[in-house]
Amino acid sequence: MKNRVILGIVVGVSCLAAWNPPFQYPDHWPAPQYAFEHNAIDSLKRELGRALFYDPILSADSTVSCASCHSPYQSFAHTDHAVSHGINDQLGNRNAPVLINLAWQRQLMHDGAIAFFDFQPLAPITHPKEMGEDLRHVLIKLNRQPRYQRELFAIYQDSTMTSERLLKCMSQFLLSLVSADSKYDQVQGGVLSFTEQEQSGYRVFQAHCARCHTPPMFTNYAFANNGISVDPMYQDSGRYKISHQAQDVFRFKVPTLRNIEFSYPYMHDGRYATLREVLQHYSRDYHSNEGAADVSLPLSFSEKEETDLLAFLLTLSEPAFNFKKENQFPRAFFQR
Numbered sequence: 567m568k569n570r571v572i573l574g575i576v577v578g579v580s581c582l583a584a585w586n587p588p589f590q591y592p593d594h595w596p597a598p599q600y601a602f603e604h605n606a607i608d609s610l611k612r613e614l615g616r617a618l619f620y621d622p623i624l625s626a627d628s629t630v631s632c633a634s635c636h637s638p639y640q641s642f643a644h645t646d647h648a649v650s651h652g653i654n655d656q657l658g659n660r661n662a663p664v665l666i667n668l669a670w671q672r673q674l675m676h677d678g679a680i681a682f683f684d685f686q687p688l689a690p691i692t693h694p695k696e697m698g699e700d701l702r703h704v705l706i707k708l709n710r711q712p713r714y715q716r717e718l719f720a721i722y723q724d725s726t727m728t729s730e731r732l733l734k735c736m737s738q739f740l741l742s743l744v745s746a747d748s749k750y751d752q753v754q755g756g757v758l759s760f761t762e763q764e765q766s767g768y769r770v771f772q773a774h775c776a777r778c779h780t781p782p783m784f785t786n787y788a789f790a791n792n793g794i795s796v797d798p799m800y801q802d803s804g805r806y807k808i809s810h811q812a813q814d815v816f817r818f819k820v821p822t823l824r825n826i827e828f829s830y831p832y833m834h835d836g837r838y839a840t841l842r843e844v845l846q847h848y849s850r851d852y853h854s855n856e857g858a859a860d861v862s863l864p865l866s867f868s869e870k871e872e873t874d875l876l877a878f879l880l881t882l883s884e885p886a887f888n889f890k891k892e893n894q895f896p897r898a899f900f901q902r
Contacts, residue, residue, distance in 0.1 A: 589669070592746050594754065595782050598669035600683055600741060605734045610721050615739030617717075617899045618732065623707050624687075625697035627653050632690065632736075633895070635662040639888050641825035642666065642743060648836030652696035659695070659800050661836035663821060664829045666745040666887070670783055676818045676834045677805045678789060684733045686740070701729055708732070713902055743893060745824055749881040754782070760881065767878030770871045774848075775823075778861075784823040784882060790860040791816045793853035797835050804834070804857075816857030827883040841879060845872050 589607055591598070618624065622631040635650045636642040642665035644650060650658035660676050674680040680689060690696040691704060708714050708727040715725035722731065752758040760768060771779075780786045789805045796802070796816065805814035818834045832838040838847065849867055853859045867875070887893075 589741070589744070590746075591744055592751060592755070592782070595746070596670065599672050600669040600737075605684065605737055608721070608738065610717070611735045612738040612742055613896065613899075614714075614717050614721065615735035615737065616893070617714075617896050618736050619739055620895050621900075623711070624691055624699060624704055625653050626699045626703075629653055630697050632687070635690070635696070636665050638890075638893050638895075639828075640664075641745065641828045641888060643829035645828075645830055648831050650690075650696055652693070653698045656695040658693065659802060660834050661831065664825055665740060666743050666824060667783060667822060668743065669741045670787070672787055673819070677808050678819055679808050683741075684737045687733060687736045701732075705729065705732065713899065717899075745884045745887045747886065748824065748884045751782075751884075753881070761877070763874050763877045764881055765878075766871070767874035767876065770867055770875045771878050774865050774867060775875075778820045779823050785820045788820055789814060789817040790820050791855065791857040792818075792848075792861050793851065793855065793859055793863045794833060794837075794847065795854040797837065800835055802835065813858055816855045817860070823879060824882050825884060825887065827880055828888060841876055842872075845875060 589598075589602070619632045619636075622628045622634070624631060630651075630653050635644040635652075637644065644662035647657065649660055650662045652658055663676070668674070668683070671683075672681070674683065674686050675689065680686050688701065691699050691701065705727055714727055718727060718731065719725040749758055749760075753760055778786055778788070778790055791804075794816075803815050805817040805819075806812075808814075826832075826841065830839060830841075832841070832844050838844050848861070848863060848865045849872060850864055853861075853863050
């Protein structure tokens with residue numbers, strides 16, 4: 567494993583449990599995109615970010631937290647609804663993606679709307695159908711909370727929550743969510759071997775899927791039109807909303823396939839409940855929107871190849887990641 571760590575100096579006493587591992591990733595992975603030199607790894611800041619991630623105080627009526635749509639037990643995805651579920655029982659416009667291996671992403675959101683990582687939490691916090699708040703009021707609420715005042719003083723020798731501290735601490739938690747120990751990774755490391763079916767599925771994957779879902783991250787982080795039909799309810803034009811370039815109509819960011827077993831429902835609008843349905847879209851459907859096609863449909867693989875491909879995709883799962891206590895709700899922090 568490679569270690570990338572820039573340690574901050576922490577003075578004071580904190581009640582947060584220190585998170586000690588450095589930022590680690592396998593040798594065969596590319597270098598992260600995140601500029602750690604501007605937000606040095608710090609265990610207490612990371613733990614404060616974890617508390618903020620799970621705190622519904624970030625929403626207008628204190629009913630919705632980041633974890634409401636990003637469950638740690640689903641690789642920080644949202645399986646209860648096809649799209650995000652916000653305050654006042656409102657539904658958003660897009661499916662909540664997994665929050666893993668984010669340090670490698672150059673742009674965030676399905677349409678790449680966020681180009682600076684630390685600003686990411688502002689999108690759901692201020693979205694009227696998600697958390698429905700504004701940053702100024704969030705800071706007022708947090709600065710009234712003794713538990714946050716204590717932790718801030720332990721970290722900064724100053725008990726004031728600022729926008730920079732809020733966003734950078736949340737980034738530290740999100741950046742720490744690295745999933746890199748699936749069966750696939752163990753096969754690459756020479757620890758395990760694929761079954762015959764998994765190996766067959768890997769060949770199918772290399773022939774049909776790897777151009778967009780490129781190992782080892784299993785995404786190329788590009789935007790693509792995969793031929794999916796336009797949902798008449800959302801009329802979502804994808805990347806075009808941001809770039810206003812005709813070639814980006816109906817293009818969405820290629821998602822990672824890591825932990826894909828846990829991140830249903832699938833597609834930007836959560837229309838497919840199972841991986842089998844996703845594969846059937848690619849193998850049996852035709853390009854059915856007006857944007858420029860980036861995938862030639864249908865892909866030609868047999869029913870057996872489809873089943874073998876599913877077997878391979880399951881090797882990209884890391885079940886243990888979903889149960890890491892250091893990523894779950896910090897109960898002790900909120901019981902004080």
